[in-house]
Amino acid sequence: MDIQEKLQLLTEAAKYDVACTSSGVDRKGTRGTIGSASACGICHSFTADGRCVSLLKLLLTNACIYDCQYCANRRSNDVPRTAFTPREVAELTMQFYRRNYIEGLFLSSAVVKTPDYTMELLIEALRYIREEYHFGGYIHVKAIPGADPALIWRLGHLADRMSTNIELPSETSLLSLAPEKTKPAILTPMRFVQKQMQQSKQELIRYKNATPFVPAGQSTQLIVGATPESDSQIVHLAQGLYKGYTMKRVFYSAYIPTNAKLPMVDTPLLREHRLYQADWLLRFYGFTAQELFKSKDENLTLHIDPKCHWALNNLDHFPVEVNRADYLMLLRVPGIGQKSASRIIAARRIGNLDFPQLKKMGVVLKRAKLFITCNGKMMEKLPWDPSVLEMRLSENYVGGAYTQPSLFDIAPAAIPMKQFAGKQLLLEAASDTTPFLTNIDDSPLPVLPPIEDAS
């Protein structure tokens, strides 16, 4: 098999791993070597599915001794098998890097022979790249569950980021779908990496020649939709990983059917998207999983994002006065992110802010205007009613809130038009195809507030 065929097979085998970030470490180039790393990460291309290519994502081999049901490379699956030699991986990486195709290498592997043997191959490949080709760019590598800590220690000093995939969000699922893997086998290397990272940080301060251990932190991946775990369980698990294991990132991957034993339907991508939004709320917006889910066994709403959902359930915190609220409260307003919040904080040192100024500064008011006041005034007159706000917040009014009225529809009951000023739109009588509207089914008042400009 020539290198091109191998590359095709082993890329296709690796593509389901979603992590492709090259961020988290800033490293200048040094004379005589090639490569640097940039903390913000650099995307080098975007594939047809809209994902970024920043790292050369490869499996060292796809010949696996395990039989995990969710995985395309499982032992019982009838696919061609092949393997790169460590030298080939190193050569490919360098040739691509010299042409600025990639930001670095993402090397993973199926478990061949034993976890330790696989780890030795990975170390060999990374050692070539770092020590023979003097590569200073980014390397993300997988730690193989069940490998010897000494090997993980060695690998961690060659890589920037290390990850161990949990894949299945609960122990029961793990037991049923990946019987050869155990929870301790996954969590032990994670804990080990975390401890070594802490130790390495101190060593770097103390000793001149200390080398950093996994400077860009570790990450993991969860498959969503192959097993029956709820979003609440997944987000609580992610929070546990961020807090307990100082995880840099948790990735979520909507399950793509690869095996007849598992549900053959695609998990909706929207669910994956909502999980990422919740993840961002945990990491950058000061939310906790407990706030996002009132009860256990609850899923995130699909028609509005988790932040809006939280705001609607906690209307007592709103409206927020832009000229006074602290940074953390501004961050909790739907539609205001870190950038807008810090701009508001900076600009209000100069003078009082009003809505036109906010707009000028680039604060997106589409959702925010429903939850903020400037000098005590709202932007629009709106009934302070969760169901009306919810309708305004729904993305594209999903759920059929806006539908083409038919001539043959029964005219809706008289709608009190005087109640709200401004342009009015009549909604046809709330039907049972609109799940989130059902709670206001009895009231004859499905009145939509004015539509804002598509800005």
Added chain:
Amino acid sequence: MPAPDNTKASKAKREVAILFDGSLEGFLCILHAYYYENVSPLIIQTEDNYQPTLDTEEYHILSCSTIATRVQGGIIKKISPQAWHTLSSAYLAAYVEDKYIAMFRYLLLGFRVGAIVDDHLYEDCVLRVHKFARQVGRETHLLTGFCRFEETTNNIYYCPIEPTNYVLPRLAEHFSDRMMNQAWIIHDKKHGKAAVYNGETYVIADVPKDAQVQHTDSEAQIQDLWITFFNSVAIKERVKPKLQRQLLPLYFRKSMTEFQKKPTTRKTLKRKSLISLEQKDLPT
């Protein structure tokens, strides 16, 4: 720079159309002229782009590096290093009519209020200058990923780009750090400039807009491998061209290998496990 005295002096200032040579030095000298030669710009324009009108007096600025250095020092000291960075980025932005006057007003405001000029986020001139700077920063960042080098026969890696803004100085800075042990040329075809790096330092020179390069034999093979990788890494079930276009506009694709070239060799793989991993295939 002295503290601007804009109470009495500004009343007496002559209102003129200021013309300069388009260099950053020239632009900084306008500030000097404003404070010391009592002229106030109605418009600021480069000499090439200026359309003379009957009722405006022209005032030509002579670039002077000593004055420019003084003004630069003044900006860093009296406003902030951050403001200097913003301004020099904005200077690289593609030409629009109000670019220089916005930059000028930004500096005037800066000298009046100091470092907090960057917090005046609803002032038009500040917004404009930030926007220009952001535009340059953004394009630089995208191109650090999107530009592609090709190996040429004399062992120099050649990279053609066609950026909207003049981002070449910023790109050269990035790649002189990254590709430290290889010689390269980044050729900005739009502005007719090229950054040439010999393994130690780089220079930016004027170069004709079209240039011929001779590729090495292995170059096509590597490009094939890259295209193979690029096509295989996409998940077929999740194809989303609209998102791809949003993140990687067609504009950049003109000079990107994976969008411009078709692989010269294409192989179809046998689906069944006719190819199986033998013990001898395993690396030892």
